[in-house]
Amino acid sequence: MMLIDGKLVKAKSGKTREIFDPGNGKLLAKVPEGGREDAKAAILAARKAFDEGPWRKTTAQDRGKLLLQVAEKVRTHAKVLAALEVSNMGKPLAEAEYDVADAANCFEFYGGLATKIHGETMSVPANSLSFVVREPVGVCGQIIPWNYPLLMAAWKLAPALAAGCTVVLKPSELTPLTALELAPILKDLFPPGVVNIVTGPGAGCGEELAESPLVDKVAFTGGTVTGRKIAVAATGNLKKVTLELGGKNPNIVFADADFESAVDGALFAAFANQGEVCSAGSRLLVEKKIHKKLVEAMVAKVPRIKLGHGLDAGVKMGPLVSAAHREKVESYIAIGKKEARLVCGGGRPKGKDFDKGHFVEPTIFDQATPSMRIAREEIFGPVLTVIPFETEAEAVRIANDSEYGLAAGVWTLNVNRGIRVLRELRAGITWLNTYHPTFNEMPWGGYKQSGNGRELGLYGIEAYLETKQINVNLDEAPLGWY
Numbered sequence: 014m015m016l017i018d019g020k021l022v023k024a025k026s027g028k029t030r031e032i033f034d035p036g037n038g039k040l041l042a043k044v045p046e047g048g049r050e051d052a053k054a055a056i057l058a059a060r061k062a063f064d065e066g067p068w069r070k071t072t073a074q075d076r077g078k079l080l081l082q083v084a085e086k087v088r089t090h091a092k093v094l095a096a097l098e099v100s101n102m103g104k105p106l107a108e109a110e111y112d113v114a115d116a117a118n119c120f121e122f123y124g125g126l127a128t129k130i131h132g133e134t135m136s137v138p139a140n141s142l143s144f145v146v147r148e149p150v151g152v153c154g155q156i157i158p159w160n161y162p163l164l165m166a167a168w169k170l171a172p173a174l175a176a177g178c179t180v181v182l183k184p185s186e187l188t189p190l191t192a193l194e195l196a197p198i199l200k201d202l203f204p205p206g207v208v209n210i211v212t213g214p215g216a217g218c219g220e221e222l223a224e225s226p227l228v229d230k231v232a233f234t235g236g237t238v239t240g241r242k243i244a245v246a247a248t249g250n251l252k253k254v255t256l257e258l259g260g261k262n263p264n265i266v267f268a269d270a271d272f273e274s275a276v277d278g279a280l281f282a283a284f285a286n287q288g289e290v291c292s293a294g295s296r297l298l299v300e301k302k303i304h305k306k307l308v309e310a311m312v313a314k315v316p317r318i319k320l321g322h323g324l325d326a327g328v329k330m331g332p333l334v335s336a337a338h339r340e341k342v343e344s345y346i347a348i349g350k351k352e353a354r355l356v357c358g359g360g361r362p363k364g365k366d367f368d369k370g371h372f373v374e375p376t377i378f379d380q381a382t383p384s385m386r387i388a389r390e391e392i393f394g395p396v397l398t399v400i401p402f403e404t405e406a407e408a409v410r411i412a413n414d415s416e417y418g419l420a421a422g423v424w425t426l427n428v429n430r431g432i433r434v435l436r437e438l439r440a441g442i443t444w445l446n447t448y449h450p451t452f453n454e455m456p457w458g459g460y461k462q463s464g465n466g467r468e469l470g471l472y473g474i475e476a477y478l479e480t481k482q483i484n485v486n487l488d489e490a491p492l493g494w495y
Contacts, residue, residue: 015045015212016196018058019205024213025050030186035103035332036322038369044189047213052181052221055209059152059179060227062206068179071204073128076175079202080124086198087117087167094191098163099323101190103331103371104286106323115453116167119469122453123171126474130176142485147478149177150253151229154222156215156243157192158235159185159334160289166192168457168468169232170199170208176477181209181228183218187334215239226250232476233257234291237391237417237462255466255476257291257458259391260419263412264294264448265434267405268302270424274446276310282422282448283397284318284375287330289338291463292420294448296388297399298408304401308379311397312357315375320362322370332370333394339371342394346376349387349396353378358395383411391417405430409437418460422448441467 014021023029024045032041045051062068087094091113098109132145153173157165162184173180184192189212199208211218223231223246230253233243237258247254264282266275282294299307323331333339346359358376361367379399381388387398402408412421421440425431431445441459444450451457456472458464466476 014193014196015047015051015055016200016208016210017051017055018062018209019200021196021200024048025054030212032101032187032190034100034322035334036100036324036370041100042190044193044212046186047211048217049221051211051213052183052218053225055181055211056152056154056221056225056227058206059181059209062204063149063152063179066204066206068177068204068207071177073130073177076177077124077127080120080127080171080175082202083198084117084120084124087113087120087195090194090198091117094163094194096324097190097194099331102159102162102188103334104323105328105331108286109323112161112164115451116164119164119167119453120171123175123474126172126471127175130474130478137484140487142487144483146481146483148481150477150479151178152227153178153180153477154225154228154231155180155182156219156222156231156233156235157182157184159188160286160291162188163191163195165234166195168234168473172468172474173232173477174203174208176474178230178477179207181211181222183211183213183215183222186212186214219243220246223247224249228252230254230477232466232468240464253476255458255468256464257466257468258417258419258462258464259393260291260293260417260459260463261296261389261391261415262292262294262417262420262422262440263296263298263415263438264422265298265408265412265424266300266303266307267408267423267425267427267430268300269426271426271446272303272307272310275424276307276314278422278424278446278448279307279397280311280314280318280375284330284395285449287333287373288395288397289334289393290449292442292449293393294420294422295392295397296412297397298402298411299399300408301401301403304399308356308377308399311377315357315377318375320372320374321366330375330395332372334371336371338394339373342373342392342396345387345390345392345394345396346373349376349378349385349398352385352387353381353398383414389415405434409434413437413439416462419463420444420459
């Protein structure tokens, strides 16, 4: 059931969508298939709750306490949420458990931050008490992707609610189950209309959130093409926009790197969450001195990546989220076979356990060049493209030769070189001698066509705050202008 104005409701049309387990094809649930009318009802509820409801008068301390309660509820329901995340999205259980724990930590982080929103007093050239205050931006439409359903919900909801906004959250129509599982928890804690959750396709619910003049801000995580459409739609009332979009992220390995760490890091960067990660290290740039050795070591280790349903013991990589997405990934693999040298994977795993799921083998292409499509376009699957380089300058040039600028990694035992290269890379999230760790305390977002704005940390709450100056005249005499 969707959450609109404090009530758990069906879609106005009565339509439902069947949700299937991508690992075995089993029917998991039937959820409301919302549309524009449902989104409009949710927006009106959020608007009323912000403009007229008690939420505006709720203290920062009380907002923070509510978010801390959400964190505890998520932890209480952690096993259920993790299993649901696996069955709905496909990721291995260990990754889902980490995501659930991190979602709880995110609510907790912003619960603590709610009372730390502050302004400042300024010295001005007049007898005036002049100060700055921060206020909630208003009604926020939040559209999240299918690859991290619960975690992305937390990334969006927590800072908005900490700031005092009201929200309409739209999860992906492919993976709505953990957000809907969260709905009763939020219903019981927050006043009606403060948190609304609508399910349905972007060509309805999502478009309404982006276009509505009653929405003050829209936050979107997903593909760059859709992000552009949202940015255009949002110009109708010049609503604030934050976009966390795609990436074709370079992971650079120098010859002086710790070899075994680099091998493991390259595989994890590419194949964690089946490669369905905007920040995946899908372009592996390897110094020619160790290029052949490193590729051979990766290929030798790939068989250790156990494929299967995410709830099965020892599974390290699950199915892709849908049949349609698998077809897209496979179309890129077909392109790669014509462009570069396939050294690993490239097909569907054999066996009866895989027949009903959307599985693709971990795939590695070698001897790629920066101009190839598999080296430039976001595949969003378990496909790694290896590009050799000779010099540090060449590595930086290849890494930056992209329309994206989300993430990047560097592997070297020379710390000076590592920091020097990271400073040269045009990316918002970078790692030295590791890949993928994410912290609620740190800003998340990218350069170029990877989006604008930042989520998480102190930076993440800025997008949900307005800045107001207040000037109090301390002179008692009339102005005397006239």
